[in-house]
Amino acid sequence: MTGLRTMVLWCPDWPVVAAELVEGVPSTDPVAVLHANRVVVCSEPARAEGVRRGLRRREAQSRCPRLTVVAHDPARDARAFEPVVAAVEELVAGVAVVRPGMCAVPARGPARHLGGEEVAAERIIEHVAQACAVESQVGIADGEFAAGLAARGGRVVPPGGTPRFLADQPVEALGRPALADLLRRLGICALGDFAALPPGDVLARFGADGALAHRLAMGRDHRPLAVRQPPVDLTVTADQDEPLDRVDAAAFVARALAERLHDRLAAYGLACTRLGIEAVTAHGQELHRTWRHDGLLTAAAIADRTRWQLDGWLSGGRSGAEPVRPTAGIVRLRLVPDGVVALGALQPGLWGEAGEERDRAHRALSRIQGLLGPEAVVTAVLGGGRSPADQVRLVPWGDERRSARPGSPTSGWLPGRPGEPPWPGRLPPPAPAVVLPEPLAATVRDAVEEPVVISARLAVSAAPVWLTIGAGPPVAITGWAGPWPVDERWWEPAAARRRARFQVCLADGAALLLAVEGGRWLVEASYD
Structure with missing residues (x-):
């Protein structure tokens, strides 16, 4: 299929720029980012000194003695690129992050909204420069791959002109060094020559990855644009006209705020497993504490933990010799769902939530045993054996869960753990219900x-x-x-x-x- 009209924003030498933004390494100096002792990206001053991608560290430093070396850190690059993506999303919707330093968006919407493709490209470049102080270039073509190549030259490829634009690109543009080396040894140096080969012959000679590269060379994307959904702000905040300096008043506010947070999470099909509680006092003091939970935090559980934390702050407890009591009343309370999961992704325990519910069930079952005897409540323990009846042992609740026969339920027809005895003659799977x-x-x-x-x-x-x-x-x-x-x-x-x-x-x-x-x-x- 012909590629969708796509706009790609590219930030040149992004790992170098990210190192400047995060670590303060000036990109106006010779800088090289190294991975596995080889240069993966270098700054323009470093290239002027002869540093190139693929050079070993010692050779790069011999060409440029004042070269600053920075370790490759994809997490750093991704963190630094997030404000750029957010700035693009302020103008257009449906942004897809290709990699740190490059993002793509369907071109039709911005072109219609901003008055044309070239005008939209200029607006986006200008807005990113003003919001993030980052240099960028935009390319537009039919398909994400061609638009990415066009962005390196700041070009707008006319509709239908993508195959002609790609025909003159070198095979190294595919981003597959091994394939590019093989194609050059076969005398195929440009994407146009590669695209002219029959697809069936390419698949038979170069495999599935070569076939995908062949589709790119022909100007056909093999996958749709993966649209990035803007992150949802799930934080809830309550501002107070009068500072809160009593626990009972703070608890009342905390319960209403907890219900708001729970309702917001439920609206997106999410549940909270880790809760951040933040408070700001009238004197500007900021307090923060994170609560973890091994189950799903209900509205009541969120309210309880918020009340407990406010009680700890306002009651003036001590941690060593440092008082933790706030210097003034609380004027802002914020609940941050620091850890969220899909509502059905965390399996609750047999008795409901983990933690307190598990303890309540243990007390109830122990009481039944006290009334009716230990054998009144039993649990099944799987172990070794040749027949299904031999593999199960019923153990009274609270006793040690040890099987009657050593071995795992799978020993005999699957390799067991070291030290487990085999059970030859055991029935093959599946096991009876x-x-x-x-x-x-x-x-x-x-x-x-x-x-x-x-x-x-x-x-x-x-x-x-x-x-x-x-x-x-x-x-x-x-x-x-x-x-x-x-x-x-x-x-x-x-x-x-x-x-x-x-x-x-x-x-x-x-x-x-x-x-x-x-x-x-x-x-x-x-x-x-």
């Missing part, structure tokens, strides 16, 4: 209504066709697998067990685990 407390007697017959028997050598007399459970009606068997034999504790006659297991599917949609032991068929479990 319901294990019967007592196996049910059953009868399995073949096509001529004869009982199916298993020999000592595990030979099946005939294919199972009918299953009868207890006194119920026979049900047709549509599929079966097995047998899986197990011969346990043969050295101890009193505890020895020898049986074979089958998995069967029935005509009514049920799936069962059957076992043959001592010539008797038993239903041990069922599958979902």
